[in-house]
Amino acid sequence: MNLRLVNAEWLKLRRRRALFWWALVLSVGIVSVVYAILEILHLNNPAHYGPPGGVGGLQGSIIGLSLAGSVAAILVGTAAGTADVSTGVFRDLVATGRSRWALFFARVPGALLFFLPIITLGYLVIAAGSVGFAGSAPHAMSTAEAAKFVAPDFGLILRGYGWILLVTGFDLILALGLASLIGSRGTTIGVLLGWQFLAAPLLAQVSLLGGARQVLFSAAFDRLIPQALFTDQGAPVITHSIGVAVVVLLGWTAFALGAGGWRTATRDA
Amino acid sequence: MTQSMNGSLAVETHGLTKRFGSRIAVEAVDLRVPSATAFGFLGPNGAGKTTLIRTLLGLTRASSGTWRILGRRMPEERAIALRRVGAIVEEPRFHPHLSGRDNLRIVAAAREPAADGRIAAALERVGLSARADERVAKYSMGMRQRLGVARCLLADPQLLILDEPMNGLDPAGIQEFREMVASLVHEGRTVFLSSHLLDEVEKTCDQVAIIDGGRILMQGAVSDIARTGKPTVRIRCDDLETSSALIPLVPGVEQVRREGESLVVVLEPDLGESADAVVAEVNRRLVGASVAVYSIESERVSLEQRFLEMTSRLEEVG
Numbered sequence: 001m002n003l004r005l006v007n008a009e010w011l012k013l014r015r016r017r018a019l020f021w022w023a024l025v026l027s028v029g030i031v032s033v034v035y036a037i038l039e040i041l042h043l044n045n046p047a048h049y050g051p052p053g054g055v056g057g058l059q060g061s062i063i064g065l066s067l068a069g070s071v072a073a074i075l076v077g078t079a080a081g082t083a084d085v086s087t088g089v090f091r092d093l094v095a096t097g098r099s100r101w102a103l104f105f106a107r108v109p110g111a112l113l114f115f116l117p118i119i120t121l122g123y124l125v126i127a128a129g130s131v132g133f134a135g136s137a138p139h140a141m142s143t144a145e146a147a148k149f150v151a152p153d154f155g156l157i158l159r160g161y162g163w164i165l166l167v168t169g170f171d172l173i174l175a176l177g178l179a180s181l182i183g184s185r186g187t188t189i190g191v192l193l194g195w196q197f198l199a200a201p202l203l204a205q206v207s208l209l210g211g212a213r214q215v216l217f218s219a220a221f222d223r224l225i226p227q228a229l230f231t232d233q234g235a236p237v238i239t240h241s242i243g244v245a246v247v248v249l250l251g252w253t254a255f256a257l258g259a260g261g262w263r264t265a266t267r268d269a
Numbered sequence: 270m271t272q273s274m275n276g277s278l279a280v281e282t283h284g285l286t287k288r289f290g291s292r293i294a295v296e297a298v299d300l301r302v303p304s305a306t307a308f309g310f311l312g313p314n315g316a317g318k319t320t321l322i323r324t325l326l327g328l329t330r331a332s333s334g335t336w337r338i339l340g341r342r343m344p345e346e347r348a349i350a351l352r353r354v355g356a357i358v359e360e361p362r363f364h365p366h367l368s369g370r371d372n373l374r375i376v377a378a379a380r381e382p383a384a385d386g387r388i389a390a391a392l393e394r395v396g397l398s399a400r401a402d403e404r405v406a407k408y409s410m411g412m413r414q415r416l417g418v419a420r421c422l423l424a425d426p427q428l429l430i431l432d433e434p435m436n437g438l439d440p441a442g443i444q445e446f447r448e449m450v451a452s453l454v455h456e457g458r459t460v461f462l463s464s465h466l467l468d469e470v471e472k473t474c475d476q477v478a479i480i481d482g483g484r485i486l487m488q489g490a491v492s493d494i495a496r497t498g499k500p501t502v503r504i505r506c507d508d509l510e511t512s513s514a515l516i517p518l519v520p521g522v523e524q525v526r527r528e529g530e531s532l533v534v535v536l537e538p539d540l541g542e543s544a545d546a547v548v549a550e551v552n553r554r555l556v557g558a559s560v561a562v563y564s565i566e567s568e569r570v571s572l573e574q575r576f577l578e579m580t581s582r583l584e585e586v587g
Contacts, residue, residue: 015364091358095354
């Protein structure tokens with residue numbers, strides 16, 4: 001891995017102000033605003049609105065951050081995958097004699113270097129909120145229900161962070177690979193958002209597809225989510241082992257990187 | 270600067286062909302670009318200039334043929350060959366949201382580590398140091414051209430391939446560019462310059478190749494190519510009507526046309542030494558017909574005339 005190339009990829013993304021702010025708003029802004037609103041509601045009417053923190057707060061925020069963070073990851077990944085081609089600089093980079101595969105693979109750590117601090121900041125907000133805004137149940141309820149308002153332990157916070165990194169990092173790599181394959185940022189964003197928020201949830205409900213639905217990466221993420229956060233969830237629609245879930249994610253990653261790299265290596269510059 | 274390559278070829282192609290489907294963009298090109306020269310690459314729009322450059326650099330795959338850059342076989346030794354090549358293909362492109370300096374950093378990262386240390390000197394050489402930290406989106410076309418040349422210099426190039434580098438430059442910029450090309454050649458570098466500005470190529474380059482329809486029509490020293498054109502003389506006299514009727518009857522005269530108050534007489538090509546005899550015969554006949562001949566001057570054939578002759582001849586054949 002050529003660190004100078006990685007640094008150059010990071011530089012390209014770092015200087016894109018609009019991309020930076022959108023990624024920040026999606027990863028940090030939304031969860032911050034939601035916490036602020038819930039805390040205001042709680043302060044105004046504590047008997048009706050419980051504290052926004054606790055394990056329950058962490059659970060909801062992790063789901064919210066995974067959705068908004070995925071959108072941010074797709075924006076960053078597609079920008080990294082298409083920046084050189086869309087500006088025409090790809091031709092000049094190829095004309096240096098540098099391997100096209102090396103040019104492609106430098107995009108992945110470069111984009112992760114840009115994105116991971118942002119998503120980490122978003123997770124720090126929700127982790128701090130889940131601890132800082134934890135409290136007691138607003139009214140009498142079962143022990144299990146009341147436990148949701150208790151601050152999560154460090155281990156759970158850490159596992160939740162790992163899962164967020166897995167989901168958003170995967171989305172970034174998938175977006176980067178597909179954008180490099182397709183060559184159009186707008187088209188790739190449309191395809192991925194359509195898949196993520198429309199096609200994949202629909203396919204997951206089609207029982208006719210049976211075990212084939214195991215290849216949906218959204219199902220793999222559901223399998224890998226920290227179970228302690230979702231003790232009250234019903235049985236999953238798609239069931240598979242952790243091993244299969246990992247293989248599914250690795251398969252998608254290999255496909256995205258392989259396809260994007262192949263197109264980068266064979267495209268007319 | 271690395272070791273001189275005097276006497277060798279910076280670019281050498283044999284039967285280089287590039288097809289897009291059934292269309293042949295570059296056909297069996299045999300090109301020889303001597304090292305340490307300014308080499309002009311001329312051709313009308315759509316002649317195949319940019320396609321040939323892209324093929325040379327490995328930006329697109331050749332359909333057939335072989336070629337070498339700086340003595341290295343392409344595409345097998347592409348990485349080594351292109352290490353000392355700087356190129357602008359079509360108009361120079363940049364990341365518009367980055368500064369000129371950052372754009373150079375991006376490309377320097379794809380080159381050897383020493384390229385980072387050449388950024389300041391390259392910006393200085395093209396006169397962009399003062400504005401290097403502005404976003405490229407604010408640059409004029411001329412500034413982008415100069416930044417493109419600076420990007421080429423990051424390679425410490427033995428060979429610079431510049432595609433229409435004078436586009437967008439004002440007259441002062443063109444003059445500066447011409448001087449820069451001369452200084453680069455003086456340092457022992459080869460400048461391969463594709464341009465439609467024939468006059469500029471004639472002033473800037475020592476060697477030239479003319480391409481049309483994907484084929485190389487002629488290549489060699491600029492002076493040699495101009496010399497191989499049809500000899501032409503300009504005649505001033507008191508009776509243009511009579512002269513216009515008489516001169517075409519002289520053997521060896523191909524064409525007579527009126528330009529203002531004089532006649533331009535184009536002789537047949539390949540007359541060699543006998544061209545003088547044809548001119549003498551023209552003079553004799555005019556004097557014999559009582560035409561007062563004020564002057565007969567040999568016209569210098571410009572590269573542009575030669576270029577137009579060759580490319581129009583091709584159209585006639587086609």
